[in-house]
Amino acid sequence: MNTKTQNNNSGKRLVILGGGESGAGTAILGVKEGFEVFVSDKGKIKEKYKSVFEELKIDWEEEQHTEAKILNAEVVMKSPGIPETVSIVKQLVAKGIPVISEIEFAAAFTSAKIIGITGSNGKTTTTKFVHHILKSAGIKAGMAGNVGDSFAKQVAETTPDWFVLELSSFQLDGIKDFRPDISVLTNITPDHLDRYEHKLENYVFSKFRIAENQTEKDFFIYDLDNEIITRWLEKNPVKAQKLPFSLQQKVENGSYIENQNIIVNIKNNQFNMPTTKLGLQGKHNTKNAMAAATVSQLLRIRKETIRESMESFQGVEHRLEKVLKINNVQYINDSKATNVNATFYALESMESETIWIVGGVDKGNVYDDLLPLVNEKVKAIICLGVDNQKLMQNFGNCVDTMVETQSMKEAVRMAYSLAEKGNSVLLSPACASFDLFENYEDRGRQFKEAVRNL
Structure with missing residues (x-):
């Protein structure tokens, strides 16, 4: 603390x-x-x-x-x-x-306990998920970091019992003594390598800084299915008590799936809930829910409250957000997908033929993992970026139609003309947004506005 x-x-x-x-x-x-x-x-x-x-x-x-x-x-x-x-x-x-960093500076001036959440993907959803459950349980909790008002401002103006912090690797790079009582690492996939000398191990080291000051009294919740995480832990043990979550294997302490039920087990205190009841669907959201449920179990929140909160939680703007259905075509805003792994989850969750809007500032992306999904689910690709050459090279042979556009309005109009009944139009850029937009929020809002204006 x-x-x-x-x-x-x-x-x-x-x-x-x-x-x-x-x-x-x-x-x-x-x-x-x-x-x-x-x-x-x-x-x-x-x-x-x-x-x-x-x-x-x-x-x-x-x-x-x-x-x-x-x-x-x-x-x-x-x-x-x-x-x-x-x-x-x-x-x-x-x-x-x-x-x-601001996180290091502000943490010194609060006596609140801290839940720190990081990862390449899922950290915003998991942060909002945890905060939603805490609020529903009547716990006085602030939410900060990469979301909401700044952490320092909240420390200056409020006195919650808990802070739920979404932490980027850049924020963790600037810590010295910062120590969360509970840390969550949702996953690690190559991202932001341009800031880490294009070395994955530098980026992984940054993410693991979330646990570097933790002691045996603290808890570290992580994705056991993520190879990058498990390989790192073999060589670099953490002091905190480990609570993994997994879709693939049963764990003694932590969270796993059995007969389509999420099971969270901490020192023989068990919570369970059918995955079908989750407000957010998709494998990646099940993992986010497992991480949030594990935090909630640690805080001894009533099981009924956890279940109700997980059913009612609706997710995050710009993350697989259903915008409108027009002529039986579903338009989906996933502007928050600024890396390949996030787009992988998005394409994986598509259940109909998809027109995919992709592109922006490439942070050293490798698109190989997306090829099978694009072949299976995507009927047309609309590139939205200043430089689309790499996308054209990677996916040019996968689809019959691939076009380049220079504005969101143009991209959405093109998607509208290509879409047929029952299709989906998915904005999931796999790239940063800074070439044509202020940030991913601006990109997502422009998408929604263009769809509403069709």
Whole structure:
């Protein structure tokens, strides 16, 4: 458990790199805890965050990093979007100034217990799932990290008993003492390798940092079916008590499937529920549900409450979200699929002939795993990106129709003209969105708007 830091921070210089959600939240908490705060952003800062800095009466700058104002910091909070390789960060590290993430900074100022959730896919759904169950059980719980208001802002303004945190590998890269009471690792597939020298082991190491400070009193929940995870654990044991979940094998402590029932067993205390009753269907969602149910069992939440919560949970915007049915064609928004593995789950869950909208900024994708699914389920491919060459090379022989488009409106109109009764139109890009959109949310909203305007 994280205990509130007792040392006096009055007048200590806190420099915040990045004036977005985590930067603004850290500024609020920093001022509250007596730090002298300075915010610096290489890009433009959104008006809503500028007004926060003005209200706090702190010094800030945009479109530049003034070295003299940064290199005199006693501690630096770096936003997750800024790579460690940028010049100013390298200079700070060379001077021995601690560069930490918002998660590390804020955890020191809360006495709430923490559930930390990471993974290449499923972390948002699992985070919202766990939070939904805790709320239904009447537990005072905050949800932060990659979702909702920033963790630091919530630490400054609220006092929950538990925090459920969705953590990216970038946020975990900036921790030193951060220690969740319960950690969840949903899965690991190659992603963001451009930030990890294109080495999978660097990325895996980052994900496992979620458990590095855990002790024998803590719990580590993970996907036993994921080879990357199990191979890593063989060589790098974790101290926390391990609670695996698996679709393929029975486990003594943890969660497994038997006769289409989810079974969670922790020290002979058993919970079960038919998979058919889950509000979210699909193998990957069953795993997310198993992880959430394992957390809930650890917290000794009433079994009836867990069952009801798992039946009522409806998932996450931009993740296999059914938008509309037009002329008996189902349009599905899976914009959150920013890597190949997420798109694999999406295609696997398709039960009708599919027109697949794909493309964006490729993070070193290998598309081989998708080929059997594309051959089986996809009748046409619509590329949506600035550079679609790799997609054309990989899938050109799989389908009769493959077209390139440069806007969401154009992609959706093309899908509409190609779709026949009973088909599905699936936006599942397998790529980042930054070439044509602000982020995956913007991409998903543009898709939904284009569908509604058909």
